[in-house]
Amino acid sequence: MVSRVIPAPDFDLVLFGATGDLAQRKILPGLFHRFAVGQMPPAARIIGVARSKMDATGFRAQLEKSLAAFAPQIAEDRALLERFLASVDYLRVDVMGEDGWKDLARNLRPNVVRAFYLSVSPSLFGVIASKLSSFEASTAESRIVVEKPFGHDLQSARALNADLRQGFKERQIYRIDHYLGKETVQNLMALRFANALWEPLWNATHIDHVQITVAESLGVEGRGEYYDKSGAMRDMVQNHLMQLLCLTAMEPPSKFDPNAVRDEKVKVIEALEPVGPGDIVRGQYRGQNRQGGYHEQAGDPNSRTESFVAMKVGIGNWRWAGTPFYLRTGKKLRGRASEIAVVFRDPPHMIFPKMEHRRGNAMIIRLQPDEGITLRNTIKEPGPGGFRLAEVNLDMTFADALKEKADPQDAYERLIMDVIRGDQTLFMRGDEVEAAWAWADPIIEAWEASNQMPEPYDAGSSGPEDALMLLHKEGRRWREIA
Numbered sequence: 001m002v003s004r005v006i007p008a009p010d011f012d013l014v015l016f017g018a019t020g021d022l023a024q025r026k027i028l029p030g031l032f033h034r035f036a037v038g039q040m041p042p043a044a045r046i047i048g049v050a051r052s053k054m055d056a057t058g059f060r061a062q063l064e065k066s067l068a069a070f071a072p073q074i075a076e077d078r079a080l081l082e083r084f085l086a087s088v089d090y091l092r093v094d095v096m097g098e099d100g101w102k103d104l105a106r107n108l109r110p111n112v113v114r115a116f117y118l119s120v121s122p123s124l125f126g127v128i129a130s131k132l133s134s135f136e137a138s139t140a141e142s143r144i145v146v147e148k149p150f151g152h153d154l155q156s157a158r159a160l161n162a163d164l165r166q167g168f169k170e171r172q173i174y175r176i177d178h179y180l181g182k183e184t185v186q187n188l189m190a191l192r193f194a195n196a197l198w199e200p201l202w203n204a205t206h207i208d209h210v211q212i213t214v215a216e217s218l219g220v221e222g223r224g225e226y227y228d229k230s231g232a233m234r235d236m237v238q239n240h241l242m243q244l245l246c247l248t249a250m251e252p253p254s255k256f257d258p259n260a261v262r263d264e265k266v267k268v269i270e271a272l273e274p275v276g277p278g279d280i281v282r283g284q285y286r287g288q289n290r291q292g293g294y295h296e297q298a299g300d301p302n303s304r305t306e307s308f309v310a311m312k313v314g315i316g317n318w319r320w321a322g323t324p325f326y327l328r329t330g331k332k333l334r335g336r337a338s339e340i341a342v343v344f345r346d347p348p349h350m351i352f353p354k355m356e357h358r359r360g361n362a363m364i365i366r367l368q369p370d371e372g373i374t375l376r377n378t379i380k381e382p383g384p385g386g387f388r389l390a391e392v393n394l395d396m397t398f399a400d401a402l403k404e405k406a407d408p409q410d411a412y413e414r415l416i417m418d419v420i421r422g423d424q425t426l427f428m429r430g431d432e433v434e435a436a437w438a439w440a441d442p443i444i445e446a447w448e449a450s451n452q453m454p455e456p457y458d459a460g461s462s463g464p465e466d467a468l469m470l471l472h473k474e475g476r477r478w479r480e481i482a
Contacts (some may be wrong), residue, residue: 017119030413126163133167150185181411224298283308284330326384338367
């Protein structure tokens, strides 16, 4: 099965923060890949914007080094590389001042899609949005793309949304979360809503519980100062894990339309029940001999910031009443894995002898490192010697199942092309962001008021012992982190 690449409409993409790490490591290499497969129209342009004192030639030289490092296979094609670099320009703009804005507005073409990607600090979102409007660089059909964090709490999220709306309407704002660009996340919607097999079972009657895990093997090396002001709850739960929960739990939208999908996601967030202190575990990794622990890497020996969170979440609606969702994320864990495990209830009456250690039916939706879907089933163990049961997996690993598919895409490049096409389905709406903060804020405020230290856990482990008990006390078990 070979995919058919559909070219995007002609566009000018203006990338603020073009010399930064994310732009050089992810965004620009992703655009180069889209160019290589023919999805970028020949006349499309990428305009890098930053405050660095360089010209277009210097920026292209810097970009060439980045492409050699982060897109090495296609960068070996010299002719292709030179054609891509020819589509790239650079402008020095003083975001906080006046210099460069008129040049930017003059350089943009009429009658093409204008997209402004803000790979900069959120504190600059409002300034840039306002100046794009006042210098007439943006139009009523332009799009603006912003990276997380979308605020630090509900109040700051509301202020950030107000800043963006200084020059753009909600239909023009694209809040990007790269988790939603993953193939498996989108396949979750296809699996649920395109197959008559699963939707009748997708409810509390048939599902015992759901586990959502985002585990990282790395610590906060190099990001300690930022992370210590955020923590796992703000950095991961309020956005990434919340999005995975919404897509797993949402009702079928009336149609596959951006607002219809996002309406259902908001309903899930609004139905989340308050989480009590007995249903949350916070953790902080420690190293050995005072080396490599969170305190050393964050630079604050008294920090109470959590690097691990596990919690039990209830959804107060007809579909999910009585079925808990367990969320877990952390740094310096045993392995790197992101997955959704939907664990089904046992049959109401088991006619076979009890099987020791039987885990039952489960659907495992893997986001990383190996994107795919596994369905755990119970079968008769082959061979003589009596009727014995065994558990086997039906495994669809996308790299194997779709090995003839010609166009694997990184999450960023898929989402950027959605921006160009004007498809907001996989982007968060302003009210969705605010609803997520409205749920998360009381949890964070309760932690801060308690002044308690997170529970320590060893780097390279599965997390704090109390996180295991969160499930064990109810007769359930976390899936092992590889």
